Amino acid sequence: MRAAVSDLPLALDDVSLTSGATTILDRISLTIGPGAPTFVVGPNGSGKTSLLRLCMGLLAPSRGIVTWGGRTESGPGRRAILFQKPVMLRRSAAANIAYGLGHAGCPRGERARRTQELLDSVGLGALAARPARRLSGGEQQRLALARALARQPEILLLDEPTASLDPAATRFVEEIILAAARSGTKIVMASHDLGQVRRLAGDVVFLVRGSLVEQAEADAFLDRPATPQAAAFVRGDLVF
Amino acid sequence: MSNTVTAWHLIASGDATLFAIVRLSLSVSLAAVAAAVAIGLPLGAILALTRFPGRAAVIVVLNGFMGLPPVVVGLTVYLLLSRSGPLGEFGLLFTPTAMIIAQALLVLPIIAALTRQTVEDLWLEYRDELSAMGVGRASRVMTLLWDSRFSLVTALLAGFGRAAAEVGTVMIVGGNIDGFTRTMTTTIALETSKGNLALAMGLGIILIFLILLVNAAAWGVRLWALERAG
Numbered sequence: 251m252r253a254a255v256s257d258l259p260l261a262l263d264d265v266s267l268t269s270g271a272t273t274i275l276d277r278i279s280l281t282i283g284p285g286a287p288t289f290v291v292g293p294n295g296s297g298k299t300s301l302l303r304l305c306m307g308l309l310a311p312s313r314g315i316v317t318w319g320g321r322t323e324s325g326p327g328r329r330a331i332l333f334q335k336p337v338m339l340r341r342s343a344a345a346n347i348a349y350g351l352g353h354a355g356c357p358r359g360e361r362a363r364r365t366q367e368l369l370d371s372v373g374l375g376a377l378a379a380r381p382a383r384r385l386s387g388g389e390q391q392r393l394a395l396a397r398a399l400a401r402q403p404e405i406l407l408l409d410e411p412t413a414s415l416d417p418a419a420t421r422f423v424e425e426i427i428l429a430a431a432r433s434g435t436k437i438v439m440a441s442h443d444l445g446q447v448r449r450l451a452g453d454v455v456f457l458v459r460g461s462l463v464e465q466a467e468a469d470a471f472l473d474r475p476a477t478p479q480a481a482a483f484v485r486g487d488l489v490f
Numbered sequence: 491m492s493n494t495v496t497a498w499h500l501i502a503s504g505d506a507t508l509f510a511i512v513r514l515s516l517s518v519s520l521a522a523v524a525a526a527v528a529i530g531l532p533l534g535a536i537l538a539l540t541r542f543p544g545r546a547a548v549i550v551v552l553n554g555f556m557g558l559p560p561v562v563v564g565l566t567v568y569l570l571l572s573r574s575g576p577l578g579e580f581g582l583l584f585t586p587t588a589m590i591i592a593q594a595l596l597v598l599p600i601i602a603a604l605t606r607q608t609v610e611d612l613w614l615e616y617r618d619e620l621s622a623m624g625v626g627r628a629s630r631v632m633t634l635l636w637d638s639r640f641s642l643v644t645a646l647l648a649g650f651g652r653a654a655a656e657v658g659t660v661m662i663v664g665g666n667i668d669g670f671t672r673t674m675t676t677t678i679a680l681e682t683s684k685g686n687l688a689l690a691m692g693l694g695i696i697l698i699f700l701i702l703l704v705n706a707a708a709w710g711v712r713l714w715a716l717e718r719a720g
Contacts, residue, residue, distance in 0.1 A: 303618075306622055308618060308621055308622060325624055326621070326622055326623070326624045327624060329622075330622065331622045333618060333619070336619075337615060337616055337618070337619040339616075339633070339637055340637040340638075340640075341637070342718075349623075349633075350623060353623045353624060353625050353629070354623075381716075381718065401623070
């Protein structure tokens with residue numbers, strides 16, 4: 251799957267996104283390189299989801315440019331995204347994975363084996379035949395994660411994948427994400443869970459109301475925030 | 491009352507004339523629905539996924555055509571197939587083929603319009619995910635049709651119900667020829683006007699029974715499939 255070309259670094263150059271009169275993202279410049287997970291943090295409505303969709307190429311910026319490995323045009327072949335509310339195809343769990351594998355160019359003969367491996371890796375091996383839409387919320391999130399990993403992405407974008415999960419399910423999903431990161435996948439993840447940032451993040455992009463307020467190493471962001479908004483956010487004050 | 495008794499007797503005795511009529515009606519309507527499905531499913535799906543100038547007008551016309559008067563469709567097909575018409579050389583008028591063509595035209599807007607609606611709704615849900623997976627246009631159509639299969643069964647049933655129950659088109663293009671193009675509905679119309687109410691009622695009972703049977707079967711398939719695929 252992975253060709254010699256790379257989607258990294260992923261760069262936003264003076265990117266704004268507007269919808270009608272509303273500014274969703276305001277003149278953001280940032281570069282995401284290989285390495286430890288990059289976390290996009292900020293309160294609700296700060297533009298985290300829109301930023302991830304721009305990074306995926308699902309949205310086009312209203313101004314500025316997004317480049318992947320220096321190219322402005324790059325199909326989604328080396329990227330995958332996990333939406334906050336994953337879409338389950340009206341098929342079995344296994345068929346959902348096989349579908350992802352098929353569209354990632356996995357040869358037909360290998361799909362059954364890879365499907366089972368991926369299901370096992372997210373702890374759904376026993377539920378392969380279950381209709382995907384009958385799975386619990388946590389199971390659906392894991393299935394969607396496995397379907398995203400089926401693409402063997404160079405960049406994996408995750409939009410608050412654990413927002414509605416209990417601690418046990420969160421831990422399970424975090425372990426899968428960490429394993430992917432260790433095997434060389436660049437993780438870009440939106441979250442507003444500071445504990446999660448501490449556990450997983452390499453660096454942090456902090457957004458407030460569509461503006462990039464701070465970008466720093468995770469430890470520095472959490473322990474020595476440079477801006478008053480970040481300091482308030484880390485303290486647990488309400489930031490608007 | 492005696493008409494009802496005779497009607498049940500005709501059914502129970504397996505009257506050959508009666509069952510020949512039933513067979514013809516079923517094969518014409520099923521073939522018409524099959525043809526309408528073959529064209530209407532892809533047409534509806536493509537319409538759901540494509541944006542072009544005048545699309546809204548096409549959708550309004552298509553939805554409106556769900557209520558096409560059967561006699562008008564019959565008349566149109568009659569003019570096309572009649573000896574002096576553009577397709578007259580094929581000599582199809584007053585044959586079962588003409589009836590299939592006419593009923594397919596009647597059913598096509600139902601299948602296409604309901605497919606368009608169903609697929610468009612599902613596309614709203616799937617768009618981001620399929621775009622993120624880099625799924626191409628043709629493959630999107632197939633995915634959406636397959637994943638709306640349970641809802642599309644309803645469209646199919648609506649189409650079959652319409653085809654099996656209508657009189658106007660088959661009367662006009664089939665000609666109601668005894669033993670050749672006489673269907674359940676045209677027979678009912680004819681026998682009622684002749685005062686032969688027993689045969690008319692027998693056919694009416696069978697027609698309703700068949701439509702119920704097809705619907706029950708489709709419902710069963712739907713339940714079974716939902717159980718398996720969610």
